[in-house]
Amino acid sequence: MKKLIILLVALIIPLTVLPSFASQIRVFVADMNAVGVPNRDEMKNTLQTLLASRLNGERIVAVGSAAEANVVVTGTYVTIGKVFSLDALAKTSSGKTLTRAFVQGESQDELIPAVGKLADKLSVDLTKIYSSDQSTATQTAPGTITAPINSTSSIISAKKDIIKSEQQIKPALTGEFIKPQEIEQGNTGAWMSKRLTGAANLMAIGKTLPDGSREVFLAEDQRLSYYTQGATMKLVAEAEFSPADMIVSLDTIEAADGNLDVYVTIIRSDEPASQVWQLKSGKLVQVAEKLPYFFRAFSLAGGPKTLYAQAMGREADFFGDVYEATRSGNNISLKNPIKMPRFGDIYSFNQFRNSDGKLMTVVINPDGYLVVYDSVLKELWRSNDKFGGSELYFQKEDLDNARATGDRFRWIFLNQRIQVTAKGEVLVGKNEGFWVLGNARRYKKGAVYCFAWNGSSLEEKWRTRDTQNYMPDYWLDESRNELLILQTVQRSGIETRGASALAIKKVE
Amino acid sequence: MKFNKKLVVLAAAGALSAATAVPAMAFENEFHGMYKLKYFISNYETGGGGPILYGPTPGKPVADDTTQNLKTNNYFEQRARLFYTAKANDDLKLVTGFEIDSVWGDYAQSGATRNQGGALESDAVNLETKWVYLDFKIPGTPTRTTVGIQPFKDQLKGIFLDADVAGIMTKTSLGATALNVGYLRLYDNSYLGATGRARGMDDLDVGVIEAKYAVSKDLNVGGVYYLYADSRRSTTPVASAAMIHTVGLTADAKVGALALSGFAAYQGGVFKGVNGVNDNDSAYLNALAYNVAAKMPIGPGSLRTALLFTSGNAENTGYHLTGWVGTSQSKAGVWSSTTGTSTYNESGMLLLNRNAAAGAGTTDSSIVYNTGNGTNPGNMQGLYLYTLGYDATITPKCYANLNVGFAWTAHNNSLKPTDKVTNKQNASNFMGTEVNIETGYKMYDNLTAVVQAGYVILGGYYKNSVTNGAGSAADPENPYTARLGLNYLF
Structure with a gap:
């Protein structure tokens, strides 16, 4: 009987732990500001895409809108001479600051590796935070960001604002119901x-x-x-x-x-x-x-x-x-x-x-x-x-x-x-x-x-x-x-x- | 058999769906309308409509007004209009207009007819059809045609004909020129059974030709011709037929900020068989009318002024009539003093003349009810009406219009009041001065609360023309009106 109880406890404990391991952190890279660089708009979008894809991993999933996210990341890319700095700020969807991280580099050649490093730093911090359950925000439903960010052209992404007409509806694979499908217009909002x-x-x-x-x-x-x-x-x-x-x-x-x-x-x-x-x-x-x-x-x-x-x-x-x-x-x-x-x-x-x-x-x-x-x-x-x-x-x-x-x-x-x-x-x-x-x-x-x-x-x-x-x-x-x-x-x-x-x- | 029934039901349902779906796709449904409620306080207005204070001894508004001062009438009148247009496409539409109006407490249920139904338990059959006409463009031409019972207003600012009437109108646009040609049938007396003749032989018809040319953005000029052909054997004046030609020139210009408009018109025609002897015993008509109006923005509003003249008949006209003739006709072929088929809205008056823009509709009462200022072609007195007004926008939601107007008859005849002291007609042609104010408050874009108040100081034309409650000669009491209203327009 004892063995049976121990066995049951041993089975139940992992089951209770599993959800916390299994739940991924939904991160939305909202905006990357670019200062002192040519092709500013293009660079902003590029950095946004790079950081989102590098954050995406086993514990973190990069989502397409603030509405879906637990964590919203914003950042700035600044160049002074040849030196650059990438700074990022992660907040909960309700606006509470979770962590900050930065990476510096000496030349443009180091930019892409620097984005990877920045993503790693953020991933580690966020994983720690969420593993130790320091953030109550993760338990709440993702909210919608309405506050403007710190620049004229800092437009927070909400990909679902633009809908392409030709693919608005797509028949479900089976059955008679037709589900609407929204196609996002770029990585912006x-x-x-x-x-x-x-x-x-x-x-x-x-x-x-x-x-x-x-x-x-x-x-x-x-x-x-x-x-x-x-x-x-x-x-x-x-x-x-x-x-x-x-x-x-x-x-x-x-x-x-x-x-x-x-x-x-x-x-x-x-x-x-x-x-x-x-x-x-x-x-x-x-x-x-x-x-x-x-x-x-x-x-x-x-x-x-x-x-x-x-x-x-x-x-x-x-x-x-x-x-x-x-x-x-x-x-x-x-x-x-x-x-x-x-x-x-x-x-x-x-x-x-x-x-x-x-x-x-x-x-x-x-x-x-x-x-x-x-x-x-x-x-x-x-x-x-x-x-x-x-x-x-x-x-x-x-x-x-x-x-x-x-x-x-x-x-x-x-x-x-x-x-x-x-x-x-x-x-x-x-x-x-x-x-x-x-x-x-x-x-x-x-x-x-x-x-x-x-x-x-x-x-x-x-x-x-x-x-x-x-x-x-x-x-x-x-x-x-x-x-x-x-x-x-x-x-x-x-x-x-x-x-x-x-x-x-x-x-x- | 069961299968067949189902099939029939399905087929019927399908056909019904298709039938109902097609018009929804093809038609545009357009609705407009209005609801006006007015509470009147007045010594002459009674909700009946027509002229007040006319004739040698101007009558009192209600029978039991035997006291020194006229009693004050107070009543509520409401009027709703619904306009529905079924638009097949840009060039083809059916336009309909309906009206439901009543005075509160008047009649109800089976005892009520049109213009009634405001009494206890309501339920009156009182839906009036104002318009039913087809509006279409003739393919391949620049001509639009309206066929049916439709609104018509002449281009002489309404002083000849402004009414709902059956007919065919064409409107052709050729660049800067607009040409209207039409035929209107006002009455066919064969329906009265009196003549016993074939349909269409005892008609009152109006023919229309109107041309307007936009010389520039700041100047329009035009010419009009209206044919009034009455073959109904009118009884007043007794005539076997009447044919009146009205021609006019119109202009509308803007000089700087000053907007000017006006017209000059002549009427010439014949009333045959005026003594009922034979058709050769004819009276001839030569009448004139002109108008000039100006409007200019000043301060928070616009200053307006206008003058209207219509010629009148002298006392014994014989066979030479000179009074401006409108279209105030009854179905019996009688010139009717209560038929409101002409308007002059530019005046801004409430009581002095019939101004449909400020009035209530068929229950309007005014001193000069038709623009000829008489009751038949033999006693049209004509009119000089000078008005001055200021329309102010006090706040975006609130406005106030202040008007003053002066009216004179153009000629003296049997309609002129008699001084009960001297037993002679008064020397003065001055009918009176009206001062009025209208203020409105826009509660919503479509709903405005309105207050109108007007007072007429009667002129020497009316001196000692009535007998007061004490039995002595007196001036008629000065007319006044105060109206509280709600206007919902969409």
Whole structure:
């Protein structure tokens, strides 16, 4: 009997120990900053990949997102002269510091071995910690990192933010059920700002500052806000407009004098009365006003960013052609008219080139369908799915229809922008919501879709994961391959300006 | 047999699924609508609609108003409109519009008809169909066609015809030119059984040709022609037929920040058989109307001003009528003072003229209810209406509009009130001055709480024209209105 008990105890003890040996440490290499090196973005990604693969082992498994991880590793690669240092910091998913490690080297040739050494050091430390159960964090479910890291371009990876369309679904090996499969877009991910006061409708990106941070302009109905986006969003300056003004577009472009012009398209008394602002000594200063045009600065057919203007007619909300515009003080000069196809206006169109180099025009029509026109503006294709969707509108007095509609005003909704990249990819926003009925619109989630023209139709290349909020605007910063997504986290109301958040996703 | 039944069920289910799936894929469903609730406090408005204070002895709004001062009416009116569009594609859609309106406490259940159903237990059959029309583009042409019962408003700011009406309209866009051509059938009196003639022979028809040219972004010019052809043997004035041609020029311009608009129009026509003797016994019409309006942004809002003129008839016109004629017709072929088929919304007035943008709809009451300012072509007094207003945006959620307006008749005739002291018509043509204010608070983008208040100081035109409660001649009481409302628009 005794023998039997001893035998049972001997069997049970290893069984109780096994789980702790068997459970692997899930490590996510979130970001490697690179300082003082050429090809900084490329180097960051390379180091991230190298460290992740070298950490991967028997006890440690490198996972693809912070959400899956027990431990999140960040690091810095600094070169001073020929000497370099690789420093790493490991934290729990809840933010508690676990260990630090570094390796130095004398030349670039030692970099790859140094990454291996750094991985070894981290592995040893983490194994010790987890074996001795010093970290309570390992017992908790992995959390989501929302805090920004220490650099402008430090975008924490969350690989599942971008979903490739062609492999969204894959049939299970057996059975009748189809499981969704997400394909990650590169080894990068998302950064989310803190809550920003004011439900912004529009966003425009300015210059990159010497410290690597980025100028971001946000506009509410009657307010322009200037932020710098580095590790955090920092509000630098604001300008408030008259209650009679309604901001319908916000655009930035470098002026001839090298300053950044911020074009604020305003509707006042039923007519465009736009303004131009500049940053002077960290303050927003108005440099032009009462410009009778709608403005938009964008890359037509993926070309250089250019300012365009369109007028309002006596009856037509958007009159005639769209022109390239240049400003001299309060004077706007127009040249190179662009004919609009049906449904096209300055805010709903863009162009791209097909494989033969012919110019195609794409618009979002009022029903939300993407429509592609050929070079003579003849319709070629339209989407089956709806895109666009915006809560931003302005009103014009419409006494002609007041008896019939019961409304003294006509509502003119501004649709989502269409952005075309230098590679000819077509980006378009899409909002969806439960309550979208006539002029009553309340979208609840949004996403950005990327298309490419395959010769006969626009084919989806990827799309972002749906936001949890209405997405009023987005912008792909091609210089950094970063997708900025503005979200309304709280709508404005009688007693509140509401709130926004900015998400940044890396697109590779 | 069992197998066959299952097969039939499956086939039917499949067919049903396909049938219901196809429209969902092909059609766009578009909804718009509104709900307006208004609480009225007024001495002249009663929820009935039509003109107030007209005729040699302007009537009192309610029968038991025998006291010195008019009693105050208070009532709630609600009006809901639902517009549904079934859109097959960009170039083909069916547009429908419905209305349910009532005054609280009026009638209910089987005793109620249209415009009613607000009494205890409600349940009235009171769904009105305003519009049912097909809107399509003729393939290969730049022409859109609307066919059916549809809204129509003339390009003379509504002073001739602004109503829901059955007809065919075409709209052709040729570059900067827009051309509208249409035919509207307002009435076919063969349905009344009075004439006993074939369908389509006793009609009131309106023909439409409107052209507009956008000279530039800052200037539109246009020309209009409307044919009013009434072959129903109108009874007032007694005529076997009437044919009126209305031609006009329109313009809309922007000069700097100043927006200007206006029109000039002429009406010429004939009323045949006015004495019922024969068709050669005709009266001829020559009437004019013009308008000029300006709007400019100043401060936190816009300053607006406008003048409307319509010509009127003298006392004994004989066979030469000079009063502006709208389309205020009843189905019986009678010119009706209560038919609200013309509007002038630019005024901003609440009581002085019919302004559908500020009013309630068919229950609007106003001193100048139709733009000819009379009850039939023989007594149209015409109108000078000058208005000035300021629309202010106080906060992004709150607005206030302040208006003042002055009205005169253009001509004197039998409608002019009589001074009960002298027993003569008053010398003055000045009908009165209205001052009003509207403020609104946007609780949500689509829901606005509104307060409207207006007061009219009656002019010399009305001097001593009524008998007061003490039995002596007196001026009619100045009209006032105060309205609290909720507007939900989507």
